[in-house]
Amino acid sequence: xxxxxxxxxxxxxxxxxxxxxxxxxxxxxxxxxxxxxxxxxxxxxxxxxxxxxxxxxxxxxxxxxxxxxxxxxxxxxxxxxxxxxxxxxxxxxxxxxxxxxxxxxxxxxxxxxxxxxxxxxxxxxxxxxxxxxxxxxxxxxxxxxxxxxxxxxxxxxxxxxxxxxxxxxxxxxxxxxxxxxxxxxxxxxxxxxxxxxxxxxxxxxxxxxxxxxxxxxxxxxxxxxxxxxxxxxxxxxxxxxxxxxxxxxxxxxxxxxxxxxxxxxxxxxxxxxxxxxxxxxxxxxxxxxxxxxxxxxxxxxxxxxxxxxxxxxxxxxxxxxxxxxxxxxxxxxxxxxxxxxxxxxxxxxxxxxxxx
Numbered sequence: 575x576x577x578x579x580x581x582x583x584x585x586x587x588x589x590x591x592x593x594x595x596x597x598x599x600x601x602x603x604x605x606x607x608x609x610x611x612x613x614x615x616x617x618x619x620x621x622x623x624x625x626x627x628x629x630x631x632x633x634x635x636x637x638x639x640x641x642x643x644x645x646x647x648x649x650x651x652x653x654x655x656x657x658x659x660x661x662x663x664x665x666x667x668x669x670x671x672x673x674x675x676x677x678x679x680x681x682x683x684x685x686x687x688x689x690x691x692x693x694x695x696x697x698x699x700x701x702x703x704x705x706x707x708x709x710x711x712x713x714x715x716x717x718x719x720x721x722x723x724x725x726x727x728x729x730x731x732x733x734x735x736x737x738x739x740x741x742x743x744x745x746x747x748x749x750x751x752x753x754x755x756x757x758x759x760x761x762x763x764x765x766x767x768x769x770x771x772x773x774x775x776x777x778x779x780x781x782x783x784x785x786x787x788x789x790x791x792x793x794x795x796x797x798x799x800x801x802x803x804x805x806x807x808x809x810x811x812x813x814x815x816x817x818x819x820x821x822x823x824x825x826x827x828x829x830x831x832x833x834x835x836x837x838x839x840x841x842x843x844x845x846x847x848x849x850x851x852x853x854x855x856x857x858x859x860x861x862x863x864x865x866x867x868x869x870x871x872x873x874x875x876x877x878x879x880x881x882x883x884x885x886x887x888x889x890x891x892x893x894x895x896x897x898x899x900x901x902x903x904x905x906x907x908x909x910x911x912x913x914x915x916x917x918x919x920x921x922x923x924x925x926x927x928x929x930x
Contacts, residue, residue, distance in 0.1 A: 577668055582627045589613070589620040619671045626664050633657045670921050679745035681779040684847040685718075688733045689726070690753065692771025695760040697730030699881075700773040702904060703754060704734050707747075709906030710913075716740030721840045722828045728761075735844055737780065744779040749892075749916040751777045752876045758883030768884060772877075780843075781850035788846065794818040797834060817841045824848055879912075888912070893919045 592613045595601060601609055636654040641647050687703050689696035711718045717739050724732040738747065755772045763769060796816040814829030815837040826848070828841040880889045881900060888903045889896040895915050902908035 577623070577626070577665065577672070579627065579630065582623045585616065585620045585623045586627070589616055592616065615675075619668070622664070622668045622671045626661070626668050629657055629661050629664055633661065666925075669925055679748075680742060681744045681781070682737060682739035683744045683747050684721070684778040684780050684844060685736045685738050685747065686733070686776040686778070687731065687735075688774045688776075689731065690772035690774050692756075692769065694726055694728050694730065695756075695763075695769055696771040696773055697726035697732050698728065698761070699730070699754075699756045699771050700732070700734065701730040702756075703773055703775065704731060704736070706904050706906060706909060707736075707738070707750075710909045711738055711740070713906055713910065714740060714743075714746070716743055720830070721844060722830050737843065739780075744777065746913050746917070747777045748779075749913070749920070750775050750878075752878035755877060755880045756883070757880065778847040778851045779854070780847050786846045786850050786853070788819070788842070788849070792820050794820060795838070813837055815841050817845055819845055819849065822849065822852065824852075890916065892916070 592609055595609050596606075596613060633654055636650045636657070639647070639650045641650065685704075685707060687700045687707075689700040692699070708718050719737045719739075721735040721737055723734040726732050753772050753774055755770060757768055757770050759766055760769050760771075794817070796818075797812050798814050798816065799812055813832055813834045814827065815834060816825065816827045817838070818825050824845060826841045826845045828837040828844070831837045831840065878890065878892055880891070881904070882889070883900065885898075886900045887896055887898045888900050888908070890912055893915055895912065897903060897908060897911065899908045903912065
């Protein structure tokens with residue numbers, strides 16, 4: 575996708591205009607917030623655009639150079655050849671920077687992991703996945719706060735929900751939604767046979783209260799006594815909360831906190847995220863076919879990755895990438911390579927769709 579010189583100049587002018595307005599001291603309130611947001615979105619794109627404009631200008635000057643000195647001409651030709659080789663890469667970086675962004679990319683995310691087929695082994699695998707994301711988040715400088723968990727008897731999770739906050743969380747984690755499959759000998763298996771189990775991961779962008787308005791009349795709230803593995807504060811107080819959103823029939827429960835108010839607040843946080851995702855899905859219904867062409871549709875029933883312990887490998891089925899570094903992936907650092915590859919593939923497909 576070639577970007578014209580006029581378009582580059584237009585971006586530079588728009589950035590200069592925003593800089594002048596922000597520096598003027600005349601903007602207040604919502605106008606200042608809007609201009610700051612526009613500047614933050616445009617500045618990184620305009621920086622790459624300025625590099626492209628500078629390279630094109632320099633190349634043009636070198637190619638037009640008519641120096642009588644043969645050494646100078648040779649030097650100019652050498653420099654022009656270098657710029658010619660580097661320019662397509664810079665133009666591609668600019669095209670990627672100009673791709674339409676998902677407005678939710680900058681949001682924190684709600685991470686939900688549920689054990690699927692495989693009983694206790696699936697619950698242990700769900701816990702492994704949760705720890706993997708915790709470690710990856712720590713490397714990114716993000717904060718992970720567990721919202722609710724339903725522990726299994728032997729230390730896994732039947733279900734765990736966490737809030738992940740930080741810079742660009744949803745942009746990096748959104749391709750993790752789907753079915754994750756594990757092949758290994760379970761600790762519960764005495765015969766040494768390899769079992770296949772699965773866990774489902776869902777990554778939802780977290781909305782603000784402005785994005786999703788929930789009316790009290792649409793909620794049915796039940797309070798009951800908490801229960802859980804290991805007997806933790808079981809049957810002590812009526813602190814567990816179940817919230818049903820009547821218009822959509824979405825049900826959220828939370829029983830981790832001893833305080834009923836804290837449980838209600840956490841349950842509302844999860845409900846808001848699920849309603850926001852529902853709204854996004856409905857809004858993108860018209861684009862559903864186009865989204866299927868991208869890397870994963872976010873469909874939670876889609877098998878996206880296999881973790882094979884006997885062979886020490888992880889395969890992402892959407893991009894046919896296999897890493898023979900399973901421990902490194904589960905420890906966090908190796909996951910970064912998978913995430914980056916998925917983002918790069920998504921960008922490449924969207925670029926191709928725009929060119930086509």
